[in-house]
Amino acid sequence: MPNNPKVHYIPANPPKREKRVGIYCRVSTNSMEQIQSLTIQVSHLTRLTATVPQWLLSDVYMDIATSKTGSSRKEFNRMLEDCKSHKLEIVITKDVSRFGRDTVEVLDAFNQLRTLGVRVIFEGNSLDTANTSSDLMVAVIESIAQAENESRSENIKWGIKQRAAEGTSKLYDRKCYGYKHNENGHLVIDEETAKNVKLIYDLYLSGQSVVGIIKELAKRKILSPKGKENWNKRSIEWILSNEKYTGNVELLKSSKSEVHYLASGSHPAIISKEVFEMVQMEKGRRSNVVRDENGVVKRKDSKYSSKK
Missing domain, CATH: 3.90.1750.20 (Putative Large Serine Recombinase; Chain B, Domain 2)
Known part of the structure; x- marks a missing residue:
């Protein structure tokens, strides 16, 4: 009677992670509320990156603009250098406003990454350069950035009025x-x-x-x-x-x-x-x-x- 052959289990090779991803986050102040927002942004985008097998999280870049340093771009510039060195192929950020304080600054940042051939994903705005034409992306970014700037301005004014009404304004x-x-x-x-x-x-x-x-x-x-x-x-x-x-x-x-x-x-x-x-x-x-x-x-x- 022939012996039964030995069967060895050979698991499938895990999918190769080919795309190196960088997460960029930015907040406007170093207040406790903003730092918590920064933590939430990083945590959310890290989980998002992990859901795509072909993505490999390469680095996280975090800018905090304080009253002393103004619009700090140190980490953004480091991210840009990594893109130029081909260390990153995809950049993910929460929304359009994280790329700058105004429409000009946002578009300048976007165009730099587009020129380098880096895929940009604005997760909160559902915008992805892989799925959207360049002209449409620019038009959408302009409209979103303008709307967010106006909203931010209104929020600042509301905050001033609220603190004035409460008697807590400095x-x-x-x-x-x-x-x-x-x-x-x-x-x-x-x-x-x-x-x-x-x-x-x-x-x-x-x-x-x-x-x-x-x-x-x-x-x-x-x-x-x-x-x-x-x-x-x-x-x-x-x-x-x-x-x-x-x-x-x-x-x-x-x-x-x-x-x-x-x-x-x-x-x-x-x-x-x-x-x-x-x-x-x-x-x-x-x-x-x-x-x-x-x-x-x-x-x-x-x-x-x-x-x-």
């Missing part, structure tokens, strides 16, 4: 002449310069003109906010118009939006509200510009002057 504690920051970053009175603010208000209410105040400050050897011997008219006028000296801060006042936010008593006052209002009334009285009964702007026949 703009409330923006330093100006007469104040300094304490250890917590809040405004406190700088006694040395605050007395000069009071002097400017007193001089104006005593009849001095802006030019007259400048001469008096020079006579007393009081340096300007920038440390110069001579003050300019704009600095004096700004101090005489800044409601912040009453302890109040109004945000978004100069915006086109009708919504404004006023924080009352957000910091110590240098000038009383009564004195501030008296100065504003006096400025109006001295102004050479008036409106007639029809709202037409015109100049007075004579202009107030108290140059000394």
Whole structure:
């Protein structure tokens, strides 16, 4: 009786991974929220790469644009060099906006990779240069980048308004002449310069003109906010118009939006509200510009002057 032949199990060869893939991620700040976003991007795109047997993850490139470095492109440039050296054949990123801050920057990055023959996949936008013509890709990228830039701008504006409404905006504690920051970053009175603010208000209410105040400050050897011997008219006028000296801060006042936010008593006052209002009334009285009964702007026949 013949012996049964020995049977050996020979597994199939695993598919060869032929395409070297680079993952590119970028966030706009180094805040905790953005760092978490960066981690999620890398994790998601790594899993995506692993689902395609022919892809081999070669490297991960991560840029973080901080307020100090601006639009950091260090990792993008390293990725570009690896593409030039044929270390990468495919670049995957979350969406179009990761390639730059504006449409020009995005298209420049895309065109560089296209010239190198590197396949680019914008996973979140479902865009792939392997499946889309170059002209259509450029057109789609332009429209998406523009829309995302507009959305980003609106988000920034919304964030500013939201923080202003909640009273958490750092703009409330923006330093100006007469104040300094304490250890917590809040405004406190700088006694040395605050007395000069009071002097400017007193001089104006005593009849001095802006030019007259400048001469008096020079006579007393009081340096300007920038440390110069001579003050300019704009600095004096700004101090005489800044409601912040009453302890109040109004945000978004100069915006086109009708919504404004006023924080009352957000910091110590240098000038009383009564004195501030008296100065504003006096400025109006001295102004050479008036409106007639029809709202037409015109100049007075004579202009107030108290140059000394």
